[in-house]
Amino acid sequence: MVDPEIGPAVSCDGVVMSNEPVSSGLVRLDLELDQPLSFQPGQFAMLNLAGADPLVFSRPFSIFKADGRRMSFLYRIVGRGTRAMGALVPGDAMTFLGPLGRPFPQPETDQPVVLIAGGVGLPPLAAWLARRSDHPGLEIQAFFGARDGADVPWDLLDDRWDVSVDSLKDVPDGRRAWKGLVTDLAATSKDLQDGRNRMVLACGPTPLLKAAARFAEARGWGCWLSLEEHMGCGYGVCKGCVVPVLDPDKGPEARRNATCCQEGPVFNAELLAWKRPHRSQ
């Protein structure tokens, strides 16, 4: 796998073009930025309300799509900031800083890839998948987990995605969903039993990431995870988002703090010091 080139982040303004639910739990926000921007799947942007009283901290959101000046996000309303975002209407202004962070790697060979996304972990992996459509030879299995059928943005998922749900409620006619954890769906998938060495890319809540890492490790597969850490700045200046990682240069037991916003949010699962928690000084 190779790390894609990442360019500078841009600070600019955006105007809300649309801000509509795509499922019971997900809202799609389309911004028109004041300049065209490209991104690498896995990168995120810091968004904020424009005007006299913005949120003290901007909020990180994975970039779902970009097309010229149009940039799209999928988000879930969870707290004060996303609640305020939910009230935005077309024409409202926002501030944007991005693209930020290191993206998911791109395979250089034809090593097959497994995508595991949970809830709002969908956008970066959907973006990754969309980017591979010009690369038809690559074998990709994509798994998406949601709360129930209503929580799944069916229209945004092409048929390459296998869907799992915590509860089988509200699955629309003509759609298929498996009941259980998305990592269990992947683990039981027949397509992954052929013994080939695969690459796992995952994004979602921490329990999902840990399960995905175990899933990959059990098979000896490489694994990249996009972490969700609380962020202050999103561009590496505050040290508010650190993740303890191994520091192999300094020895097998050595740990250091990596900034999730700059060295991540996508980390090689092998480097994460999850198992033995890092002690602060």
Added chain:
Amino acid sequence: MVDPEIGPAVSCDGVVMSNEPVSSGLVRLDLELDQPLSFQPGQFAMLNLAGADPLVFSRPFSIFKADGRRMSFLYRIVGRGTRAMGALVPGDAMTFLGPLGRPFPQPETDQPVVLIAGGVGLPPLAAWLARRSDHPGLEIQAFFGARDGADVPWDLLDDRWDVSVDSLKDVPDGRRAWKGLVTDLAATSKDLQDGRNRMVLACGPTPLLKAAARFAEARGWGCWLSLEEHMGCGYGVCKGCVVPVLDPDKGPEARRNATCCQEGPVFNAELLAWKRPHRSQ
């Protein structure tokens, strides 16, 4: 003159029914309260944004009209709070506390009355005038001052109002405006030269109030003024809105603090200790 009965103030919620400009500088806000309320002209309400982060202090606005649960205000956008109000759309929620304060008095005899309103001083006097329409014997002269022709809410003023403007700009066809201060318009009005003893009621910026008081005093007429003081609570608990008034019971030189929100906003001009400023302790 008699003081009208004033009842208790009510704390309730309101929903914005409309919030539209009625002139270049004035916006009319119509709220539907969750209960019907009546008021006396000159009384005001404390309004605030509903939701998680209201303004720390509610803002005082004179009541312009009330009809069942519908209550109307006219306001000018001047700062943070009124700017936020300007962004409200039908369906938005507000909080309401009112009616508050002492209203303009009502004449008991047929003593003629002069109304002098400037800018956002219009609502209480327009309300007062509307309330007198069932009292046709009373002679009322009404003067309204605005910045220019565009600033005048022509459609809200019946033809009893004489209009003055600082600049003759933008006076619509078929409308009449006099260039100069509204108090000078009153002073030069032929209708007021008949030597009868009149009563002056005024509302507007402080310079207008002072001029109105001088105008009345020069003629030996009684005068009631609605003062605009910055307010914290609007219901008499914070002492943030005090106005020094004479305290004749305690002697000719005695002063005391009156709360503008509770003993006012309408004061008898004779009681105001404007000339010799009150010394704080």
Added chain:
Amino acid sequence: MSLPDWWTIDPNQPFTLGPRLFPGRIWTASGCFAYGLTGHDMKSANFTSPYQGLGAVVTKTVTPQPRAGNPMPRLAETPMGAINSIGLENVGFGEFLAETLPALERKGVPTVVSLAATRPDEFGDMVAMLHETAAGFTHWHGVEINLSCPNVAEGGHDFGRDPATVSACVRAARRNLPDRALLAKLTPNVTDIAELATAAAEAGVDAVSAINTVIGLEVDLETGRPVLPRRFGGYSGPAIRPIALAKVDEIVTRAGVPVVAVGGIGDFRDALKFFALGAVAVQVGTAQMRDPFAAARISRNLIRG
């Protein structure tokens, strides 16, 4: 709107503070609800009155002599706070004792009398007169001595910052107040508020109230001058809540005296944060100015139902 699992208290259950049983844990703060009488003119479809569910009204601070207070403007608003410089305008202890407190008793308002003075013996004298005159009152529950008003010119600035002064004032008041709760209201404008709380505890308070306003200043952009004629004022409201939480935590963990918490409480969630740290009751200040039913609403919302 749901209450967290750890919350098990009924805020309307009477609780003991020193020698008194208070009818509840949600109070209004001094200076933000006048003398506690004005609320009777206020109506709401949701409450019988602003007093519904109130544990106590802490009166506006009363001084030995009447005070006219500071010049206007007395208030400045910031995006999440207020800065006031009222200057302790009040009717004076004489009129308060003769008229206000009896009226509160008649209306059945649970009352804590806030007192300020410049010398310990003045506190002692006022408390003695209260004790004498209001001995039979059933709704008068306590005295809060205000050791912390940053707005008063005559030395008030530094008055309550010295543990020895706190101690002397508390002792003087406690001596004459055998059967009502005695609270000391502490200033946050010190290096170590726990030290003041400890001094107050040792001198015999039943609880400390924390915090009074934080010294703040606002500038008028047009003129480049402070908005308030006295330059500084007392900063209150949501913006100071994290500071109040920190100060309350310091007192609870280091001074071991019951704390009545005040500072930026506007809704039941805010109140819960202070209870979580161990406050025994809370006071609602700036939010009560905005909404006469703020404390009543908090009280109701804290009842498990």
Added chain:
Amino acid sequence: MSLPDWWTIDPNQPFTLGPRLFPGRIWTASGCFAYGLTGHDMKSANFTSPYQGLGAVVTKTVTPQPRAGNPMPRLAETPMGAINSIGLENVGFGEFLAETLPALERKGVPTVVSLAATRPDEFGDMVAMLHETAAGFTHWHGVEINLSCPNVAEGGHDFGRDPATVSACVRAARRNLPDRALLAKLTPNVTDIAELATAAAEAGVDAVSAINTVIGLEVDLETGRPVLPRRFGGYSGPAIRPIALAKVDEIVTRAGVPVVAVGGIGDFRDALKFFALGAVAVQVGTAQMRDPFAAARISRNLIRG
């Protein structure tokens, strides 16, 4: 967007602070713009870079040894402020001197180095090494000694609260810093900040920076526990601006030492309020975290014409 009449300064006009000429009066604050290098990856259509119009970047505070900082979470947001408990995570003075400062010099970033230590002699030693190693640097303008970090466990809490300590640290640094500006960053968490400023002035600083964060606490409603593992953190952002204005005013009027103001500055209006009180320069902290161009924007908006 219009500037008030009393504003006559050009923020991009060089000005003197002690032995140095600074290129401008709008700086970034320590800890909110890392070491001042990250900004080079940021673009905007309106600015050549985040450094446009900046008078100085104050680096993240550097300590004698590297520090891993505090456990996560390190940040809590309140409606108008932030509470941080980063715990002075930094690369350590050795790496800073060998790599970071030379990189800043190469990039031409006007730099003030923020230093923290637990003993006066450590300040003296670090400053001496800076003086030796970076003597020829043209963009290194000064040192800010951080006497006020409320997040550090080992006694840091009380460190800068004592005028004698302030004095000793300033003296130790000043002795070894003949030709760069020396600033002392003061804690607001004291009864009398002007006393600290006076001590710093007498010990030889060229200016004081005020204020560092205010001690604050936020509670997690679900658990009833403080959000930050260390309970307390440093409160910053718009909510503390009235407090910073008050503290700056106290220093300006009572201590007579130049003040570099910091606390809740997010736009040019906020900056003007501090200049109105007499600040010689301002620093942008929390707002710079939200927007890498915040300080550059303020600088531009303060230019007349």
